[in-house]
Amino acid sequence: MPSQVQAAITCANAQDINPPAGHYSHICVANGLVFVSGQLPITPEGKALGDASFEVQTKQVLHNIDAALNAAGVTRDQLVQVRIFVSNMEHWPTCNTLYADWIGSHKPARAVAESTSLHYGSAVEVEAIALASAT
Numbered sequence: 001m002p003s004q005v006q007a008a009i010t011c012a013n014a015q016d017i018n019p020p021a022g023h024y025s026h027i028c029v030a031n032g033l034v035f036v037s038g039q040l041p042i043t044p045e046g047k048a049l050g051d052a053s054f055e056v057q058t059k060q061v062l063h064n065i066d067a068a069l070n071a072a073g074v075t076r077d078q079l080v081q082v083r084i085f086v087s088n089m090e091h092w093p094t095c096n097t098l099y100a101d102w103i104g105s106h107k108p109a110r111a112v113a114e115s116t117s118l119h120y121g122s123a124v125e126v127e128a129i130a131l132a133s134a135t
Contacts (some may be wrong), residue, residue, distance in 0.1 A: 014027050017064045018046040026068045032049035034072040038127040039064035040119055050121030054091045054099065061126050062102045069130060078130040079108040085115040087123040095124060
């Protein structure tokens with residue numbers, strides 16, 4: 001039987017955003033990577049912003065990504081991949097502009113997909129993978 005390497009997996013929740021509503025963690029760290037669960041436009045107080053403008057929703061989602069990264073002790077400069085789900089590709093130009101303003105000169109790998117049915121009637125959701133800080 002081949003030997004198996006079992007890596008430690010540490011999962012946690014960010015204190016600066018609303019606790020998960022389902023059976024998951026905001027972040028899990030394993031094998032030198034930080035996995036950020038899909039973040040929706042939900043305020044730290046738990047208010048879903050599905051009725052807000054696409055711009056407001058996107059800014060909240062990016063704030064939530066920052067909070068999750070912060071909980072793992074990393075920044076957006078350590079992002080390796082970002083996945084963005086939008087309810088309608090017509091939102092893409094606005095999303096790309098807000099994302100570029102948020103991330104700056106760093107350009108991690110990225111995927112964008114249309115998903116016409118996001119939780120709470122949201123127009124955008126973002127998940128990410130970052131390189132964990134060396135400690």
